[in-house]
Amino acid sequence: MSLTLISFLLFVLKAFVVVMFAMNVAVILTWADRRQGAMIQDRVGPNRAVAWIPTFVAQGLALGPALLVVGAVAFALLKLEPPPEELGQRAMLFSQLGILFTWLTFAVVAGKVQTRGPQSSLDGWLSGIGDPRRIFYAGLIAHFLALFVGLALNDSAFGPQIRALGYGCGAGLLIFSVLGGAAYAAFSIRNEPRVGLRLAGLLHPAADGLKTIFKEDFIPPNADRLLHSLAPFISFFPALVVMAVIPFGDTLCFTIKNGGLGSLMSSMPRDGVCQAAGSLRLQVVDLDVGLLYFFALAGTGIVGAALAGWASDNKYSLLGGVRAASQMVSYEVTMGLTLVGAVMVYGTLRVDKMIEWQSQNAWGIFVQPVAFFLFFTASVAESKRIPFDIPEGESEIVAGYFTEYAGMKFAMFFFAEYIAVVTSAGLMSAIFLGGWDLPFLYRDGVHIAIGGTVLFEQGLPHVLVVVVGALGFVLKTLTLCWLQLMIRWTLPRFRYDQLMRLGWRKLLPASLANVLATGLIVMAIVSAGPEVGQFMALLADCTKAFLAIGGLGGLIYFIVFLVKPVHKRQTLSSSSAQYAIAAGGTRSSRMSA
Numbered sequence: 001m002s003l004t005l006i007s008f009l010l011f012v013l014k015a016f017v018v019v020m021f022a023m024n025v026a027v028i029l030t031w032a033d034r035r036q037g038a039m040i041q042d043r044v045g046p047n048r049a050v051a052w053i054p055t056f057v058a059q060g061l062a063l064g065p066a067l068l069v070v071g072a073v074a075f076a077l078l079k080l081e082p083p084p085e086e087l088g089q090r091a092m093l094f095s096q097l098g099i100l101f102t103w104l105t106f107a108v109v110a111g112k113v114q115t116r117g118p119q120s121s122l123d124g125w126l127s128g129i130g131d132p133r134r135i136f137y138a139g140l141i142a143h144f145l146a147l148f149v150g151l152a153l154n155d156s157a158f159g160p161q162i163r164a165l166g167y168g169c170g171a172g173l174l175i176f177s178v179l180g181g182a183a184y185a186a187f188s189i190r191n192e193p194r195v196g197l198r199l200a201g202l203l204h205p206a207a208d209g210l211k212t213i214f215k216e217d218f219i220p221p222n223a224d225r226l227l228h229s230l231a232p233f234i235s236f237f238p239a240l241v242v243m244a245v246i247p248f249g250d251t252l253c254f255t256i257k258n259g260g261l262g263s264l265m266s267s268m269p270r271d272g273v274c275q276a277a278g279s280l281r282l283q284v285v286d287l288d289v290g291l292l293y294f295f296a297l298a299g300t301g302i303v304g305a306a307l308a309g310w311a312s313d314n315k316y317s318l319l320g321g322v323r324a325a326s327q328m329v330s331y332e333v334t335m336g337l338t339l340v341g342a343v344m345v346y347g348t349l350r351v352d353k354m355i356e357w358q359s360q361n362a363w364g365i366f367v368q369p370v371a372f373f374l375f376f377t378a379s380v381a382e383s384k385r386i387p388f389d390i391p392e393g394e395s396e397i398v399a400g401y402f403t404e405y406a407g408m409k410f411a412m413f414f415f416a417e418y419i420a421v422v423t424s425a426g427l428m429s430a431i432f433l434g435g436w437d438l439p440f441l442y443r444d445g446v447h448i449a450i451g452g453t454v455l456f457e458q459g460l461p462h463v464l465v466v467v468v469g470a471l472g473f474v475l476k477t478l479t480l481c482w483l484q485l486m487i488r489w490t491l492p493r494f495r496y497d498q499l500m501r502l503g504w505r506k507l508l509p510a511s512l513a514n515v516l517a518t519g520l521i522v523m524a525i526v527s528a529g530p531e532v533g534q535f536m537a538l539l540a541d542c543t544k545a546f547l548a549i550g551g552l553g554g555l556i557y558f559i560v561f562l563v564k565p566v567h568k569r570q571t572l573s574s575s576s577a578q579y580a581i582a583a584g585g586t587r588s589s590r591m592s593a
Contacts, residue, residue, distance in 0.1 A: 014284045018243045021474075022426075025481065026418035030205045033485055050196040051203055058195035059186040066182030070175050077171055088150070088159075089461055091166030095146050098173030103139025105181035107132050112188075119188070140559075151458075215407035220313045223404065227311035232405065232412035235304030238297040239419045245290040246426045247352045249282030249436045249470035250443065253462060268443040268462045282436075282470060283352060290351040291343070294427060295336060298382070301416070302328045305391065308413070309401035320400025323496065324384065324391035330503040331381040337511035338374040341518035342431055351427075355435035359442075362540040363547070364432035370514045372432040374507055379424035380484055381503065383417050387491040390499055425480035426473075433476045436469035439544040439551070448548075450541045 053061075073094075109122075110132035118124045129135065146166070153162045189195055197203070219228055253265040253274035265274075287293050302325050309321015345367050346354045358364055365372045381388040392400030402413040429435060440448045445460035494502070525532060 010280060011284065014282070015244070018248070018284055019240060021248075022240055022243050022419050022422045023415075025422045025478070026415060027205045027209075028202070029418045029421060029481055029485065030208075030415075031202055032482070033488065034204070050198050052194045053197055055189055055192050055195055058189055058197070062182045062185040066178045069178045073171055073175055087163045087167060089459075089464070091163045091170060092147070092150050093464075094170030094174060095150070095166040096143060096170070098170040098177065099139060099142045099146060101177040101181070102173055103135050103142065105177045105184075107135040107139070109181070109184060110135055122184075136559075209411065212408050212411040215410075217409065218404070218406040220404050222313040224311040224313075227307050228404075229409070231304045231308035231311060232402075232409040232416075233304075234307065235301050236412040236416045236419075238300045238304075239416045239423060242294050242297050242423050243426060244284035245287055245293050245351055246423075246430050247281065247283040247355060247435060248426075248473050250466045252280040252282065252466055254280065265462045267459065268465075270442045270444045270447070281352070282466070286352065287350070289349050291339060291349045295332070298420075298423075299328075299332055301420070302332070304416075305401050308405070312401070312404035314404050316397040316399075317401050317403045320391045320397050320403070323397075324401055327384070327388065327390060327499060327503075328382060330500060331378040331507070334503060334507040334511050335375060335378040335382065337508070337515060338371045338378065339431065340511075340515045341371045342368050344515075344518050344522055351430050351435075354431055355437055358434045359437035361537075362543045363434040363437070366543045368432065368514075368518070370510065370517075372428070374511050374514065375432070376428060376480075378503075378507060379428065380487060381499070383420040383424060383484070385417060385421065385484065386488040387493050388499060389493060390496055421481055421484050422477065425477045425484070428480055429473055429476040433480075435476075436466075436473045438469060438472045439548040441465065441468065450545060451538050 106126065110126040110129060113119075113123045113126050114132060118127045150162065150166060153159055219225055251274055253268055255265065285293075305324035305328070306321045309317045309319070309324070312318070342354070342364055343349060345364075346357045348354060348357075354364070361367075384391050392402070397403070402410055405413060440446055443462070443465060445465065446456065446458045447454070448456040525536065
């Protein structure tokens with residue numbers, strides 16, 4: 001197969017992955033938005049949606065993925081025998097995965113047993129353990145013990161035995177936990193006439209999307225039919241395709257064999273560069289004007305909102321379209337100016353080069369902190385979400401510029417706002433949070449060093465480094481999306497004059513001042529001596545240490561938060577409720593006809 005055909009197929013595959021990522025995260029955001037609103041307002045949320053399936057289908061859904069995992073592990077053991085220099089890395093990977101799936105399976109089963117009661121001897125043993133959190137704590141201890149033993153004895157006389165033991169026993173433990181957990185799930189539902197599939201409420205947005213397909217496509221009698229139908233597409237597709245210039249991982253390097261791609265490189269030097277013919281960029285399109293492409297396409301959403309308001313022949317829609325156009329134009333200016341300082345520091349418009357600069361120096365949030373907060377505020381306003389939902393304020397103009405839309409056209413407008421949240425979060429992750437870069441993780445492995453002092457080094461396979469970096473980018477993007485949802489349920493809606501005042505009289509002057517300050521600082525650093533450069537490099541290492549410690553602390557806090565028992569507290573938010581409680585409660589009589 002020629003390299004041209006392979007490049008085309010990879011381009012299509014990457015575009016499909018990026019589109020599916022943006023759309024699926026947007027679906028999850030709609031679910032999280034409703035779920036969080038239900039928890040805050042104490043109402044029924046999307047977790048009540050359920051699909052009833054036959055028992056044998058549910059058993060197949062439990063056993064099918066487990067058998068695929070077992071087959072993949074068995075193929076890796078029997079057919080992909082690692083070379084001696086990679087045996088330690090494979091052993092560490094299999095042992096950690098085996099421990100993870102073992103305690104996770106036992107913890108899930110123990111939680112189920114605690115809810116419905118023991119039904120077998122295994123259930124009785126798990127019930128005797130007590131709180132399922134004990135299994136989680138034991139799993140964490142096992143993770144650290146395996147990691148410590150593997151690193152401490154890797155170069156000792158017992159190193160070969162430890163690597164072989166970790167490789168074989170880790171793979172066996174992984175197979176046992178995955179297959180055993182699936183078999184237990186299939187066995188426990190054998191007597192059920194049907195099984196309810198809820199997926200934590202994720203079926204609810206899927207059902208909403210399915211329903212909108214069959215909704216009536218209504219067009220007002222006096223509307224402009226062409227522009228009315230064109231406006232949703234102009235708003236939806238630009239919000240989706242701007243993800244094309246955002247890299248979601250480092251470059252994968254392949255060997256070249258007989259004019260085509262060979263196997264993946266087993267390892268890469270720290271400053272290694274792939275050959276052009278043997279590299280696979282985890283980015284749909286690599287443009288020299290990446291940021292300009294983003295703003296050029298993102299700005300066309302203004303046209304879609306304005307056309308929808310004008311073409312609907314509705315005064316509320318027209319008012320919403322005018323509001324949307326003025327708001328998006330105002331904050332588009334601020335978004336562009338906030339990134340001028342970042343371009344001055346990075347010296348490029350290419351997003352991948354910006355990430356490489358951050359991996360070699362410091363993340364953008366440290367070199368451009370003011371620009372990060374300004375860009376975050378402007379991007380929230382660009383997505384037209386609360387508290388910037390002036391164009392669709394229900395209490396003022398019904399539904400704004402898409403009042404006269406129904407069915408899939410309404411869903412495209414609604415969904416485009418959530419996709420805009422994902423794309424803005426992805427761009428912020430790439431420009432200010434290092435993209436796929438993680439502290440002290442380089443192309444050849446982990447190197448923890450402050451200045452000239454090396455504290456720890458560990459080589460890692462090339463593909464593992466790329467996958468971990470891609471997962472880091474996804475986690476950063478999801479965190480920024482979650483933060484925008486928190487703002488939605490925290491701040492009230494601004495008035496229109498407050499919205500304009502914030503954009504033109506607060507954010508715009510602040511972005512101009514940031515550009516001026518950035519220029520002065522960059523000129524001062526460039527004209528300074530090598531001592532200043534060494535000091536800045538030391539500061540960059542300190543920022544990475546701060547991020548590593550903060551990330552580890554945040555992970556520990558998140559784990560403690562997840563396993564902490566839930567204590568519900570009643571909060572009295574009105575004087576009448578407080579008075580009623582003080583008087584001994586409210587009286588209620590039995591309802592009667």
